[in-house]
Amino acid sequence: MSKYVIRRVVQAIPVLFGITIVVYLILLLAPGGPTARFANNPRVTSEDRDAFKKAWGLDQPPLIQYCRWMGLCNPDKGGNVLGVLPPADAFIGNTGWPQFLPTPISGGTNGVLHGDFGVSIETGEDVGARIGRAALPTFILVGLAFIIWVFIALVIGVNAALRRYSIFDQAATVFAYVGYAMPTFWLGIMLIFTFGGPGLNILPVSGMTNTRASPPFGSDAYWTYFGDHTINALLDIGRHLILPVFTLVVVNIAGDSRFIRASMLEALGQDYVRTAKAKGLPGRVVTFKHALRNALLPVVTNIGLEIPFLFTGAIVTETIFSWPGIGSLTIGATRAFDYPTLMGVLLITSFLVVLANLLADIVYAFVDPRIKY
């Protein structure tokens, strides 16, 4: 088992490395570059632009930029080889150890390997801190939606499989088809029309908290307010959560409930289920102990693969309901050509995908004794 885990982890390393290269390439190839944000500003001269590039290290050859961004190269050592490659001594940190080693050994603090994603061009804040701040609202929103939709999908999927071709099953099929076809943004807009200002006007449709009643979410003042009026603050967030959570749940139940239904049907057709029925076990025991437990094996993997979705999946929902999470952060950074922030978001989410894949494989090998590794 541990051999399998080690092999899988080792296999993931080149993929992670490839991701950093692709993320870097996408943004390197983008026309205009980080100075594109000044394109329509007549007060920024070309000298200003050059100074900006120099200050951010953007005047260096791409390979050196990548090397520093990764944290492989020491930014204190200048110069280059043939105008393209980083010089050999750039790989050595200030303490004499290779730069890529952890900070206490190499003395290096720059780059992804040392947990430094750079500084946002848009706001001047640390990218890691920005992403960390945006992560909490996203986790609250998608985490809650995730728990609800997995639970409902389980109930629907298992019942549809138990009563195959019944009216309930057919209704669930239609719902899944429509839910799958429905774009998130359209559902969100329709909900705003129905429950928000233009319609019944009973639910808030924008933001995470009532900005008239409390300081903006995430600020120090907000947490003081939260400590003083915990119940009110929670109720406020809860009210703001209803519509976005509902949107996410409806759109995502579709695929999962179909998957659970198929998995459950397969388990119900197995010989051990027939044996269990034949020896006279009560239906409940057969359903839940024999069929469901085995049907859940592939479901666990599938849900594991959805974990990165907790981070990226709510981009549309967040935009429509002005939820201050990762999605809104990404959209804002894309509008502002904020390269470091975009690279940070892309990198962290891709790493999460790889991690979830790894976790799903390992958990699957662990829970299913039939898997040989």
Place this chain on the structure above:
Amino acid sequence: MSQHLQSALTEPLVEEVERRAEEAGVDYEVTLESLNQWQLAWRKFKKHRLAIIGLGILGVLITVAIVGPFIMPFEFNSIPKPDKIVPAGRPPSLVHPFGETGGLQRDVLLLVVNGARTSLFVGFSSMAIGVIIGTIVGSVAGFVGGFVDNILMRVVDVMLSLPLLFVILVASRFFGNGNVFLIVVIFGLLSWMGISRLVRSLFLSIREQEFVEAAKAVGVTDRRIIFRHILPNAFSPIVVSASLLIASNIVTEAFVSFLGFGINPIYPTWGNVLSNSLTFLLQGNWWWPFFPGLMIILTVLAVNFVGDGLRDALDPRSRA
């Protein structure tokens, strides 16, 4: 030769049936209907009621996309002057069955009809690019194997690990410039990975089958083996996942345009029409975003139904 073989096989059967019918005293004539693979597939497809409905919806939508803009042309530069500006637009009426937008007071039906052309064009042509790239990569990886396969599949792993929605969004913003063709290319370049994995696995399993071995034994060239022996057998799974790719690309286009990074509003698509409605959201004009969204749902539903039908019809193991 095959015709000859068939009649040699079926003649005794026909005679047997006619003999029994005669014994039972029934006047009975047997005609044999020989069906090729496509006719068989179509026969199975017809039994799938939802697939036929889906095909009908898709047919209507494609007709609207091709013919519609000639009947209701969308002139961006000569906007007809509205008789009276109503900021929120007007709800559906007999003259404007889908209502009128706020702002420029456009007929929503006009936008939806013209949007159908761009949206479907993006969906179908980016699917074509994705399928071509995916098939080539998958074939090479599956047929050559070894080191090449390893490298190509690691590339696919990396691409699939990226949050594709984010990447498409960023790429559309930085490279797309609202241009329809660039958006199509971006979508195509970012949607081939699933197909390539599928084609590779098909190649790996078909490559080991007896008829390929036989072809190799009689000295058929690699090229002929790939194009005449393996690819035709891999055809149906590719068609099914291609159909699903159309649906996902149409939704993704709508999503990217909706966020304002997609196709320039001078070419209306269902996504950017929806997006423009956001500015006037609080005026309560539900008909503006409602109808373009409904079209997206209809298209995706239709494509999925057809895909399901194709899956059943092209599967040689299921018999009608």
